[in-house]
Structure formats: C-alpha cells, structure tokens
Amino acid sequence: MHPAFSVIFLTTLIGAGQGLFIALFLVESLGLLGMAPIQDGNFFALGTLASLILLGLGLIASFFHLGRPERAWRTATKWRTSWLSREVIVLPAFMGVVFLYGLAHWLNFNPTLFTLPGDRAVLATVALGAAGTVLAVALFVSTAMIYAAVKFLQEWHSPLTVVNYTVLGAASGFTLATAYAAWSGAQLVHVLASTAIALTLLGLVTRIASLIRNARIKPKSTLQTAIGVKHPRIVQKSQGFMGGSFNTREFFHHKSDGFIRTVKWVFLIAAFGIPTGLLALSLVMTVDPTNVLIAAALIQYLGLIAERWFFFAQANHPQNLYYQSVA
Amino acid sequence: MMTQTPAQEVKNTTCYMCACRCGIRVHLRDGEVRYIDGNPDHPINKGVICAKGSSGIMKQYSPARLTRPLRRKQGAERGAGDFEPISWEEAFSMLEERLAHLRETDPKKFALFTGRDQMQALTGLFAKQFGTPNYAAHGGFCSVNMAAGMIYTIGGSFWEFGGPDLERSKLFVMIGTAEDHHSNPLKIAISKFKREGGRFISINPVRTGYSAIADEWVPIRPGTDSALLLALIHEIIAKGLYDRDFLVRYSNGGQLVNVDEANDEFGMFLRDDVPAADGCYDPQDKLWWDRRTDRAVRTHNADADPYLLGEFRLEDGTPAKPAFQLLKERVEEYTPEWASRITGIPADTIRRLAHEMGVTARDQRIELPIAWTDSWGVEHESVTGNPVSFHAMRGLAAHSNGFHSIRALAILMSLLGTIDRPGGFRHKAPFPRPIPPCARTPKGPEGVQPGKPLDGMVLGWPAEPDDLFVDDQGGPVRIDKAFSWEYPLAVHGMMHNVITNAWRGDPYKIDTLLIFMANMAWNSTMNTVEVRKMLNDKDENGEYRIPFLVVADAFQSEMTAFADLVLPDTTYLERHDAMSMLDRPISEFDGPADSVRIPVVPPKGECKPFQEVLIELGSRLKLPAFTTPEGTRKYRDYPDFVVNYETEPGSGIGFLAGWRGKGGEKALRGEPNPNQWEMYAKNNCVYHHELPKSYQYMRNWNKGYLEWSQRNRITRYAEPILIHLYSEVLMKFRAAAQGKGTSRRPPAHLAERVATYFDPLPFHYDPLECQATDKHTYPLAAITQRPMAMYHSWDSQNAWLRQIHTHNVLFVNPITAKNAGIEDDDWIWVESQWGKVRCMAKYSEAVEPGTVWTWNAIGKAAGAWNLSPKSNEARKGFLLNHLISEELPGDQGRISNSDPVTGQASWYDVRVRIYKAEADEPKITSPQFDTVKPFPGQPKRSRILNFFAAKGGK
Amino acid sequence: MTQLALVIDLNVCVGCHACVTSCKEWNTSGEAGPLVDLRPYDADPTGTFFNRVQTFEVGEYPNTETVHFPKSCLHCEEPPCVPVCPTGASYKREEDGIVLVDYDKCIGCKYCSWACPYGVREVDAKRKVMTKCTLCVDRIYDDELPEWDRKPACVRACPTNARLFGDVHDPDSEVSTAIRENGGYQLMPEWGTKPANHYLPRHKTRITVREDELERSDNPLRIDSKLPKPDRDEPSLDDVTSW
Numbered sequence A: 001m002h003p004a005f006s007v008i009f010l011t012t013l014i015g016a017g018q019g020l021f022i023a024l025f026l027v028e029s030l031g032l033l034g035m036a037p038i039q040d041g042n043f044f045a046l047g048t049l050a051s052l053i054l055l056g057l058g059l060i061a062s063f064f065h066l067g068r069p070e071r072a073w074r075t076a077t078k079w080r081t082s083w084l085s086r087e088v089i090v091l092p093a094f095m096g097v098v099f100l101y102g103l104a105h106w107l108n109f110n111p112t113l114f115t116l117p118g119d120r121a122v123l124a125t126v127a128l129g130a131a132g133t134v135l136a137v138a139l140f141v142s143t144a145m146i147y148a149a150v151k152f153l154q155e156w157h158s159p160l161t162v163v164n165y166t167v168l169g170a171a172s173g174f175t176l177a178t179a180y181a182a183w184s185g186a187q188l189v190h191v192l193a194s195t196a197i198a199l200t201l202l203g204l205v206t207r208i209a210s211l212i213r214n215a216r217i218k219p220k221s222t223l224q225t226a227i228g229v230k231h232p233r234i235v236q237k238s239q240g241f242m243g244g245s246f247n248t249r250e251f252f253h254h255k256s257d258g259f260i261r262t263v264k265w266v267f268l269i270a271a272f273g274i275p276t277g278l279l280a281l282s283l284v285m286t287v288d289p290t291n292v293l294i295a296a297a298l299i300q301y302l303g304l305i306a307e308r309w310f311f312f313a314q315a316n317h318p319q320n321l322y323y324q325s326v327a
Numbered sequence B: 001m002m003t004q005t006p007a008q009e010v011k012n013t014t015c016y017m018c019a020c021r022c023g024i025r026v027h028l029r030d031g032e033v034r035y036i037d038g039n040p041d042h043p044i045n046k047g048v049i050c051a052k053g054s055s056g057i058m059k060q061y062s063p064a065r066l067t068r069p070l071r072r073k074q075g076a077e078r079g080a081g082d083f084e085p086i087s088w089e090e091a092f093s094m095l096e097e098r099l100a101h102l103r104e105t106d107p108k109k110f111a112l113f114t115g116r117d118q119m120q121a122l123t124g125l126f127a128k129q130f131g132t133p134n135y136a137a138h139g140g141f142c143s144v145n146m147a148a149g150m151i152y153t154i155g156g157s158f159w160e161f162g163g164p165d166l167e168r169s170k171l172f173v174m175i176g177t178a179e180d181h182h183s184n185p186l187k188i189a190i191s192k193f194k195r196e197g198g199r200f201i202s203i204n205p206v207r208t209g210y211s212a213i214a215d216e217w218v219p220i221r222p223g224t225d226s227a228l229l230l231a232l233i234h235e236i237i238a239k240g241l242y243d244r245d246f247l248v249r250y251s252n253g254g255q256l257v258n259v260d261e262a263n264d265e266f267g268m269f270l271r272d273d274v275p276a277a278d279g280c281y282d283p284q285d286k287l288w289w290d291r292r293t294d295r296a297v298r299t300h301n302a303d304a305d306p307y308l309l310g311e312f313r314l315e316d317g318t319p320a321k322p323a324f325q326l327l328k329e330r331v332e333e334y335t336p337e338w339a340s341r342i343t344g345i346p347a348d349t350i351r352r353l354a355h356e357m358g359v360t361a362r363d364q365r366i367e368l369p370i371a372w373t374d375s376w377g378v379e380h381e382s383v384t385g386n387p388v389s390f391h392a393m394r395g396l397a398a399h400s401n402g403f404h405s406i407r408a409l410a411i412l413m414s415l416l417g418t419i420d421r422p423g424g425f426r427h428k429a430p431f432p433r434p435i436p437p438c439a440r441t442p443k444g445p446e447g448v449q450p451g452k453p454l455d456g457m458v459l460g461w462p463a464e465p466d467d468l469f470v471d472d473q474g475g476p477v478r479i480d481k482a483f484s485w486e487y488p489l490a491v492h493g494m495m496h497n498v499i500t501n502a503w504r505g506d507p508y509k510i511d512t513l514l515i516f517m518a519n520m521a522w523n524s525t526m527n528t529v530e531v532r533k534m535l536n537d538k539d540e541n542g543e544y545r546i547p548f549l550v551v552a553d554a555f556q557s558e559m560t561a562f563a564d565l566v567l568p569d570t571t572y573l574e575r576h577d578a579m580s581m582l583d584r585p586i587s588e589f590d591g592p593a594d595s596v597r598i599p600v601v602p603p604k605g606e607c608k609p610f611q612e613v614l615i616e617l618g619s620r621l622k623l624p625a626f627t628t629p630e631g632t633r634k635y636r637d638y639p640d641f642v643v644n645y646e647t648e649p650g651s652g653i654g655f656l657a658g659w660r661g662k663g664g665e666k667a668l669r670g671e672p673n674p675n676q677w678e679m680y681a682k683n684n685c686v687y688h689h690e691l692p693k694s695y696q697y698m699r700n701w702n703k704g705y706l707e708w709s710q711r712n713r714i715t716r717y718a719e720p721i722l723i724h725l726y727s728e729v730l731m732k733f734r735a736a737a738q739g740k741g742t743s744r745r746p747p748a749h750l751a752e753r754v755a756t757y758f759d760p761l762p763f764h765y766d767p768l769e770c771q772a773t774d775k776h777t778y779p780l781a782a783i784t785q786r787p788m789a790m791y792h793s794w795d796s797q798n799a800w801l802r803q804i805h806t807h808n809v810l811f812v813n814p815i816t817a818k819n820a821g822i823e824d825d826d827w828i829w830v831e832s833q834w835g836k837v838r839c840m841a842k843y844s845e846a847v848e849p850g851t852v853w854t855w856n857a858i859g860k861a862a863g864a865w866n867l868s869p870k871s872n873e874a875r876k877g878f879l880l881n882h883l884i885s886e887e888l889p890g891d892q893g894r895i896s897n898s899d900p901v902t903g904q905a906s907w908y909d910v911r912v913r914i915y916k917a918e919a920d921e922p923k924i925t926s927p928q929f930d931t932v933k934p935f936p937g938q939p940k941r942s943r944i945l946n947f948f949a950a951k952g953g954k
Numbered sequence C: 001m002t003q004l005a006l007v008i009d010l011n012v013c014v015g016c017h018a019c020v021t022s023c024k025e026w027n028t029s030g031e032a033g034p035l036v037d038l039r040p041y042d043a044d045p046t047g048t049f050f051n052r053v054q055t056f057e058v059g060e061y062p063n064t065e066t067v068h069f070p071k072s073c074l075h076c077e078e079p080p081c082v083p084v085c086p087t088g089a090s091y092k093r094e095e096d097g098i099v100l101v102d103y104d105k106c107i108g109c110k111y112c113s114w115a116c117p118y119g120v121r122e123v124d125a126k127r128k129v130m131t132k133c134t135l136c137v138d139r140i141y142d143d144e145l146p147e148w149d150r151k152p153a154c155v156r157a158c159p160t161n162a163r164l165f166g167d168v169h170d171p172d173s174e175v176s177t178a179i180r181e182n183g184g185y186q187l188m189p190e191w192g193t194k195p196a197n198h199y200l201p202r203h204k205t206r207i208t209v210r211e212d213e214l215e216r217s218d219n220p221l222r223i224d225s226k227l228p229k230p231d232r233d234e235p236s237l238d239d240v241t242s243w
C-alpha cells in the first residue's frame, strides 16, 4: 500500500493519546488503591489535555485523508458493518470522556456517583476513567480492525494487527506518561517507566511476531487466479495506461526493497530499542531523567511513524497483480 | 452529479479517426459533442466503434488544432514554427499568383502530395487539371505492393479492394497484418469466425492484436515470406492439392508459353493467329495443349481440357510449356527445408500448413445454390468455393521483395481455388478490374504542357514498357521518379522520395510543394533527421532549395512547422466529404457502396475544408473542370461540386454513386441530383448497392456481373479477367531489358535490374537493404506495429488516447536482449547503418528473436501537437524512422529504398544492432529536436480537463 | 433475483481498447461524470477510467500466448467494498445487483477501494469521490433509448462482441448460457467475493490431416503429369531382344 501520512499521523497520534490516557487513569487507580502516590487534579488535568491534543491532532490529520471532509459527518451511519464508521463514532466519544475526565480533575469536581457492594465508593473521575479506558481499548480495536478486517491485505488480516495497534499505542502513551511524570516531578517514574518498558518489550515481541508471520505469507492470489489462466509463466506487458492512475498511486509504495528494509531496522531500533534503553536508564539515573524520557518519547513516536509507514508499505494488495508494467 | 440538459440531438456521419470509415452517430448536447457511437445501420461497422472512434471528442476539442491561416514570419527559420496569422484572402491571393505563374510556365514545378486522405478523386483531379505530373497520395509509402502484386495477378487485392470471406471460411491465414484499414469489419469478422469454430493462423514475427487470438502463431523472420509462400506452393503442387478445375478455366496456368530462348517471343504466350484485339484487356487468343486431342487448341475451347504440366512442341516446332509447368519448375528448388533455413519456421510446420490449406480447400468444398453464367457462356447451377482464406497487409507489402511475395501469395490463393469464391477471397467494387486496369499516365514529357491539363492520368497502370512515363533517354518525368525504369510499376507514386528529390533537384527543381494531410517531417518520412534539414536547406544564393512549402493540416503536426504557408483544415465532424467510387469506396463483397460525411458541428475558428480550398483555387486558376465554358466559376462549393461534377459532360458518372438522376431514382450512373446530399443524409450517409446473388461471386469470369459492371461504366470491357499465374506483363519489361521486342528499352545501367526483378514468376530474394547490409554487424530486423488505439502520428494530441500510449519502447526477445547484456526496461541504443536512437527496451516473449519492434509513430518532436515539451512522447517516445533510409547506395548512385518493381517504401527492411546505453547518459530518447512553440490561434492546452459536454469542458 | 453483469470473452478480445474509451466518453458527460484528466497534454497524463484493457504474455517463445484482458468492476455478489463503506455511499442494488457509489454521500476515504481485490475503483482526482463502473445504469434503463441501445457503452462499442451483458441469475440468458457452455470463470475465486462478471477462456481449433487423406485417387497430378514419352526412334529393348 501507499503509506499515507494522514493515516500514519492519525493512528500514531491517537494511539499515543489513548495510551497516555490509560496511563493517567492507571496512576489515579493505583493512587486510590494506595499503590502509588496520589496526584493532584492539575496533574491529571494537564495530562488529559496532552492526551486530548494528541487525539485532536490525530483527528485533524484524518481529515486530510478524506476527499470530502465536509461530509465527514456521514461516516457515522454505517457502524453496523464498517469498522471505519465505528472508529469514527468511538473516537469522538472517547475524546468526550477524556475531556470530561480532565475537566472533572481540573475543577476538582469528584462526587461519589454510587457505591458498589462492599462499600466501595465510585468517584466520578473513576467512572469516567474506566469508561474512557474501555473506549480507548474499543478505539484501538476499531482502528486496528479497519486494517485487520481487510482480508485481501494478508499482512494486515491478523489478530496481531489489533494487538500491535493496542500495545504499541499503549507503549508510546506510557513512555510519554513517564516523561510527563518526570517533568511534573511526580514520584511515578518508576512505576510508569517499568510499565512502559514492559509494554514496549511486549510490543517488540508481538511486532516481531507479525514480521515473522508476514515474511511467511504465501499470497493467496496469484497472476494465475487474477486473470484465470493456468500457466506457470505469466508476465504482464501492459497495464493499459502509462501515466499512472489511482490504482498505481494508492496501492504501491514506489520505493526500493532496500529502502523498505532500512525503514524496518529504523523502526525496530527507534520504536523499541532506544526507548527501552532510555527508559531503563531513567530507572537507574540519579539526576533528573526528564530530558532522557522526553527523548525516549519523541524517538519512540518517530519510530512508530516509521513502523506505521512500514506497516502500510509492507501490505501487498492483490490488486497490484494487475498493475505491474507500463508499455 | 450534473443534471443532463435535455437539448440532445443525434446526427449521422462517417468517422475519420482512421481510414476505416465507420458509420457514426454523433450525439450533441447544446451543440457540443457529448457522445459518438457506432451506427448500427451502417454496413461497415454495424454499430460497433473502436477506441479511436470513441475518442473523437478529444480530437474535436484538442488544443493541437490550427484555427487560422498562417504565414511564416519574415526571417524566421523553417521548422521553428514562427508564424503570423493572415486572412484567407491573403492566403488565396498568394497561392493564386504563384500557381498561375507556374501553370503558365512549367506546371511540373508545382507538386501536390497528400497523405492518409480519402479524397484522391478531388486532389488527383486538381493536379491533372493543373497539368502537373507531380501528384500522389500515401499509397506508395503505404502498401502499393499489396495493390500491385495482387491486381497484376488476380485483378483485385486486399487493402480496401477485397478481403477474406470469413463468414464461410474454415481456415483463415493472416500474414503480416496488425490492424489494417478495414479494422472494425475485420474484428467483427474474425470474432464471428472464431466463435463458429474456424481455425485462425497468424504468420507474423510478432504476436499482438488480432494475432493474439490466433489458434496458432507462426513466427517468421521479417522479409522472408516469399520463401515460405513459395515452399507452400511447392508442397501444394507436389502433393497435387491444387484446384485443377479452377486453374484450368480461370487462370492462365494452362496457357502455353514460348520457351524457345532464341526466339524474340521467348517467355510470351503463344497465340492463336487471330489478330489480338486492341483494348485494355487480356484477349482470349492464347493456346492450350488439349489432353483429348493432344494438340494445341485455342483456350476455353468448349471440348478441350488442357494439360497443366508437360512440355510440348507446336507444329512449327516452337517448344512450349503451360504456364503452370513453369511455375512448378520455378518452385522445384523451394523446398520446405530450404524455406525453413530462411524463415526460421520448421520444415514440418511448413508442410503441415500446406496440408491443412490443401486438404481443407479440397475436402470442405462449399456449394451455394446460386446459378450463374461464365464468360464463355457456360451455365453453372451453383457457386462453389474452397473455405481457405487469407489476409495480408504491410508485413508483406512494406519490403523491397514484397511485390514478389505478394504475387506468390496471390498464386497460392489461386492454386487453392479461392478467388472471388465463397469462403475465400472476395472482391469489392470496382474490382475486379482488367490486369492491369486501364488508367495510364502520359507516356512522356510531352504530356506536360504549360496552361493545359495533364495529357493522361496522374497515376496509372503500365501494361508494357511503352506505358512508362519517361523521356527519350528513359529518364523519369515525375519528381518522385514513379513510372520510370527505376520503379516501373510505381502505380501509387513514391511520396517518400519527393522531399529528397526536390531538395537535390533530381530530376529537376520544383517551386511549390503542397502537402496535404501528411506528416512528412515525421512519421511518413524515412531518414527523418536529414529530411527535416532538407526542408530547411538553402542553396548558394540563400534561397530555399524547396522554394515554397504549403501545408494543409488540421493540427499542429511536426510538418506544419516547416511550412511557409499553413492552411487550417476542418475536422471530420465539420466538413462534407465523399468516399467516392472514383477513389477508394467502402464497397462490400456483395456490391458497391460509397459514403459521405456531413458536418455535425460548425468549423472552429477560421478553419476551411481543404476541398473548398481546392475548389476556390481551381476556380481562380480557371482550371477547365472548375470553370464554365463562359470562363466563370462553375461550382459554388464542395457540396455543389460533388452533386454536379461529371467525369465528362453527360457521362452520368460523378463522385457519388447513390441517388443519381434528377429525382434520385438512378444508381451508379445518372444525371446530377440536386438533393443527393439530403438523400445520403437520410440513409446513414451511405449508399450500398447490393448485387443479385448471381453477380456476387466469380466476378472475374462472371458474364452477368461483368456486363452489369460494363453497363454501369465501372469497367470499360466485359472480358474475363484470367488469373495471371504467369505474368506476361512482367515478362514484357524483362524482354525489353534483355533487348528483345520492339518496345522502349531501359537505360543500360538499369537493364540488369529490370531483367532481374521483372521475373514473370515469383521468386525469393533478400530485401535490397539486407543485401546492402553487413548482417553480422546489424543482425536484427526492426519493424513497427499499428497500435489499435492510435492512428499514426495524429492521435497524441488526444487526451484519452495518449493515456493508453504515451511513449513507446523497443520490444526485444529476452534471449536476444540477454545476449546483448540488456535488462528489462534498460535504456539502450538501437543503431542501423543510417542512424541511431536511444530508447528503452522491454522484454517480450511474443517476438521472434531476430526481430525487435515498437509501436508506430508514438514518439513526437518536442512541442509539436501542442504537447508540453516535457511530454512522455517527446522525452521517452521515439520514432523508428530515424533509423530508416529513403535511399540505398548502389553501383550507379543512390536508389530509392523501395521495391524495384513498384517503388513501395521498404519500411520493414532495416537491420539494426542494440546495445546498452552508458549509465551516465541522460534517460531521455535521442535524437531530440528544438521545441516548437504553439502557433498563433491555437487553443491553450488545459492543465486539467474535466470534460462534460455542454459545460464546455468545465 | 436479478444480477446484471458483463461476460468477457477472452477468446475473441483483441485488446482494441474500444471498451475503454467508449466507457470514458459515455460516462464523463453522463451521470457518473465528469471524469477528470490530469496533465492531459503534459508529462504523465492520467485520468479517471472505469475500464482498462491490459496485456499479458503467457508462456515462453515460441509457445507464447498474448492475452488481452479487459477489467472493470465485477459487481460482486458478495461485494467486500460495500460493508466497509462508512457512509453507505457504496451500495449494491437489490433489484439488479449493480454495485454503485452515491457520489453525493461519498467522503472519498478510499476504504472501499482497499477492500476490493480487483483494483477497479478509482477516486476521481478532481471531484474527490470514489468512482467505478456503473454498468451504465444511465443507459440500460433509459426509456428514451431504443431497446437495442439499452446496453452498456462498452458492450455497444466492442467490435468483437467480446462483451456480453445480461442477467447471470437467469439460466436462459445469453450470459448464463455462455458461462455454462464455454467454461466461464470468475477472477480470484479464492476470496469468496463471487464476482458477477465472468470471463470466458481461450480455446483452440485444430485441424488434423491424416496421411491417408493427403493424396487422393483423383489427385490432379495423375491427370496433368503427362509422363515424358521418348521419341519413337530412341533405342529400346525391342531392338535387341529376340526371345
């Protein structure tokens, strides 16, 4: 596929936003459970704002993918069948909840909504946080399913796609959260950095799993099935036009194999290797790790852009069988 | 979604996106062309259309259109395209003054050459009336070998004159054809033929287009078909698979030839002592050797049956052999094994092909319950036929040995008994015609006189040396040297030599060259790079060697840039046209047909139909045909001319055959009908005269048909037209060259050439260019194919078609490419003896390894056709013509790169080598030409096209 | 239920591109248009087309087949492009199975094109909406057109009649018969999209000439080959033998 930066930014930005939100809610939950220091409302409000900005930027990026953004509202209509439609519904819903979560924290408005059996009070922020987390996961699934559901793109059509979107989004969010925590002076670097390392390593494992899987894919379609001629040697001579078309632009990356391989190593190092190293470093650092962690978050984000670019480029659409030769 | 405006209108006319002439329906919305589809009631295309026809809108609204008469700016170089617009009145006065002077002094200093036009009836008439011998259309550089080779053998030909009867055929062999003129009908027919279970074999070095769906592809080395065909004849005769009855009655195979080498009449037919009749036909005064009585008798003697083989002695002792015996002797050495070495086709395949043809012809005879009477009065209860058919075009024609290859093909078809019979070859009116047809050019310089029309036809059919158009020394009278001893049967002229000859002043200098609808600075010229220089070349006095160049074109072709005066023509949707019986009508197997174009949209800008230009000039110059006896203008305009012109006063023969007579009640012949155009308009723009069934077959010898044709003045005589297995016509030229007989003799330096190539029986020889090439240095044959979605050079301006072919590559068999170290898509050099081009190579398994090929005329000169100089056509496309020379060196000086019999341009004889371009060379084709800028009056080319009819391409 | 479709006969398609430009021509000024052309007179011209004809080479020299292969939307019976569309702009008509795009609803997200394995949808670069073959809905039901003309533009144009049009669910239709009798097949059957358009394969006609058919007793050579007769006074056995 042709990697479209609108979609690359969309998925990476919202992924980080989702992860960041989950991290914030985790921090709050751990605090309530007494497993981590309790943070004040501003910490959450500001963190949520960062998450919202990422989500908003992602949303803006997504508009660049649309030919007719002014009609974007129509996308919500086909949620029964279309993962894209579902994503479009879940994303604003999630952003709404994130907003309310942040607002509640900012205003320190946190009434008990109800009490669970066993006398456990459910605070408004917790309810919002839980709902947000559910929506974040739903959003991960929706976004990922847009790709995983296309069975023709065998590289994408796998549960690993959903796992990767979720884990990589979460990892980048947690790395960011770690940096945020360090910057804001919260005593959370340890717990967040550990989680971020765990998520990043998990992501590495699942991403490598998908790389291995994809390397072994035997394309289901061949030139033989594409044109229905049973002969081992078929070569296209002419695709029927010479100056390119939508079909040659949208589904090809037009890059060399070498370039693709380089991008693969770049993302493996930038999205996983370096961030893990820097996060681990932050755990043992005696001085303020903020800058190191910011670097980790930035590098990981850039790595994920490369990862996403590779994700698209690697996907080999069967329609390409029909567009191989200009003459 | 845009709402459709209701203002819809449908008008019928005839397509001219190519020369096939399909009937089209032009749908207009608010006067703008919305849709063009095929007219289902039209006999040619029966409702279908092709890629080009469907893209007519993009031609109509193309930014390459010329819209104003243009004069080269003072001091501007030819080729730079630096013009200023002028009025038509200025253009006419300029032409009138110049041409009037030439006509009064030396009319041959005016030369008119036309390309792929369909109005030779008018252009030819104009030239003749003007009095210049220097006229021809594209035939000579196109496929004159096809016309001459077959017409001199069977009185008709492929091309637009006849074709395969695929409806009834069982085996169809297509040789050297990619797209052809009759393209939609051929597609319709091949498809039906295949669906009905016919077997389709294609003999071609390349497998594209129609060949793709052939049941068998027989790859052949270019220029070697005569070897294949002669071997097929060998095998057919050796196995006795020829149609004896057919040959006996309908060919000259049984006629006795004088084989006494000492005799002046050696090689001529022996004749009965009845004096030969005078007239342009083949008198029936020859002899057979009768099997029953074992003696010589007059042919077609009702009781006689001639021997086709053997050697006999007449009473006076003259040794004689039937023509068929001579043919058999000729092909003796042409065994399949021999042909295999030349053609690259396995001998077993050649034998199998011969057997398939022979056995199918013999055993699957067709019999139609149609009674007819032959020329000798014998009544036949049925029409029979042998269902083997052929089609061939430029793959045979465009070689300098093409005439004899094509004669061999016509003879093979005749041996199989397939001439004008069901399932075989069928004629189209006005063919069959006598061998050769009757038209003759003047015979010498005296035919060209100041102030007078030419004393003869501008183009004709020599029947003997005395018919040549030469001076006392045997030198040419025409600028292109057609009908001279160099190319005696150049029946369509030799347009590809005009510019070179005029530039060199050989045989003389001319003054004004008018080129109509031919892109002679590009694809219809060989040696393009040099020819472009010649067009711009000046003599010692600083005067142009070709003093005045007029180009009439509808588009900004490469040629227009070289003009001193550009005359903007209309498009086919803007003008009246007549596809006339006097030219190349659209006749069908079942009878004559002609057609017209009627304007469906008004002319753009100041465009004027070229027909109107000729009528205007003819009137101003007071050419007799355009002037009343009182000396005033005779015709208002072209439509008026078409209606009222008669070949001779009162002849009743005019441009159109339909709805003649005062009220349109007559056909073919009749007085002018003032409402003729309306009647054509009402009838799909076509007149189709269906002959009675009994006149539809065997027309060479069909008494009823021949008399009908004579009555309707299609032919002058109703004599039978016997197939010339053995060509006495050719023998007459050979005899003259050998110093026999009383006719004119060729100049000494040409005697051997004429004696060699005017062999009365077909023979195989290497194309002349190959004879003059070191084949180790230049091992590969380079040829072109017609792409179905592009017409010569003129469709690159078409926004839709150019997306399909926007540049071309050289297709090479991977074996050949790898041997030269060339990878797929590499940039390479292709080099012939004459020049070289840089282009891209592409592997193809569908090409014979000794051949490389490319699509014809896709490459363009920068800026031409109002394409951006960065267009793919100019940067990546290339023209093979840069590699082809219009002349070959000879012992006696240069000679045209043409067939020595007909002057057919040898496009497909060039030999090349290929090698990788250096890595640091620019990735653009070479040669490149200076960019030509758009001319005044040309529409601006849009950067984005959003065509929606009646929204003006919003 | 009706399922309209095209059946394309590769046995007779000569790759002429008539179906390509007639489609463009009809549709650009029709309900699906205008179909844009970018850089129409410049480098790399490109435009929206609903139908393309491609060429493949099968086998190696000299056993090469050249296959011309036209392709437009196949109007799948299980069209994967439809459910993925977030707006409902892509839909399959109940009444005749034609898969269409509602250009007023489409947001140009291209998702449907990703979900089509055949590469037949094209975003119009000017209108920024998805476009594709409409089976010429604006022709086939147009009462203003005479009956014979109510066919897709490409079908009307095709000189070899390689494009058949009709209802593949009606077992007696021309298209169903052709599919049944000529081994009609679908493209990429592995995806279960069940394209309504079918293709008819190449088939070959051969002639077998057997040895015993080659030379017949009425072979004309027997008549024509007058065997050379020696002169009467040439020597012969008659002159020298006496028993």
Ligand SMILES: Nc1nc2c(c(=O)[nH]1)N[C@H]1C(S)=C(S)[C@@H](COP(=O)(O)OP(=O)(O)OC[C@H]3O[C@@H](n4cnc5c(=O)[nH]c(N)nc54)[C@H](O)[C@@H]3O)O[C@H]1N2
Pocket: B018, B019, B116, B142, B143, B175, B176, B177, B178, B179, B180, B181, B183, B203, B204, B205, B206, B220, B221, B222, B223, B224, B225, B393, B394, B395, B396, B399, B783, B784, B785, B786, B787, B788, B789, B790, B791, B792, B908
């Ligand atoms: N679409 C389209 N149609 C056209 C034209 C066009 O430009 N475009 N041009 C029109 C004109 S003017 C003409 S003259 C006709 C020409 O019609 P064709 O004669 O069909 O056209 P060419 O492309 O010259 O085809 C020549 C074929 O002969 C093959 N060939 C070359 N050399 C040999 C040989 O030695 N032996 C054999 N057996 N085959 C050989 C080539 O591979 C090629 O396939 O087409 C007309 N129709």
Ligand SMILES: Nc1nc2c(c(=O)[nH]1)N[C@H]1C(S)=C(S)[C@@H](COP(=O)(O)OP(=O)(O)OC[C@H]3O[C@@H](n4cnc5c(=O)[nH]c(N)nc54)[C@H](O)[C@@H]3O)O[C@H]1N2
Pocket: B115, B116, B138, B141, B142, B143, B516, B517, B518, B519, B520, B523, B524, B525, B552, B553, B554, B555, B556, B557, B558, B559, B569, B570, B571, B572, B610, B784, B785, B791, B792, B793, B794, B856, B857, B880, B881, B907
């Ligand atoms: N290498 C190679 N060269 C070849 C051939 C080949 O096979 N290989 N084929 C040869 C053959 S067979 C032929 S016939 C020639 C064809 O060669 P040309 O006759 O030169 O054919 P075109 O390129 O079509 O150019 C004809 C001119 O007509 C113009 N034109 C188009 N429509 C109109 C109109 O309505 N009115 C006027 N006035 N002008 C119009 C075009 O703009 C163009 O300039 O090419 C020959 N050249």
Ligand code: SF4
Pocket: B015, B016, B017, B018, B019, B020, B021, B022, B045, B048, B049, B050, B051, B052, B053, B054, B183, B184
């Ligand atoms: S074959 Fe020629 S005349 Fe017929 S539709 Fe095509 S371009 Fe027009």
Ligand code: SF4
Pocket: C072, C073, C074, C075, C076, C079, C080, C081, C082, C099, C115, C116, C117, C118, C119, C120, C121, C132, C193, C195
């Ligand atoms: S061919 Fe593609 S666009 Fe057409 S219906 Fe099938 S999946 Fe959809």
Ligand code: SF4
Pocket: C084, C085, C086, C087, C088, C089, C090, C101, C105, C106, C107, C108, C109, C110, C111, C112, C113, C129, C130
């Ligand atoms: S591009 Fe248009 S038709 Fe396709 S999925 Fe998006 S909205 Fe639907």
Ligand code: SF4
Pocket: C022, C023, C024, C026, C027, C050, C051, C072, C132, C133, C134, C135, C136, C152, C153, C154, C155
């Ligand atoms: S059916 Fe109509 S829209 Fe579809 S390819 Fe044919 S002409 Fe084009």
Ligand code: SF4
Pocket: C008, C012, C013, C014, C015, C016, C017, C018, C019, C020, C053, C068, C070, C157, C158, C159, C160, C161, C162, C163
């Ligand atoms: S119009 Fe017919 S023959 Fe021509 S490419 Fe299309 S399907 Fe094939």
Ligand SMILES: [Mo]
Pocket: B138, B141, B142, B143
């Ligand atoms: Mo031609």
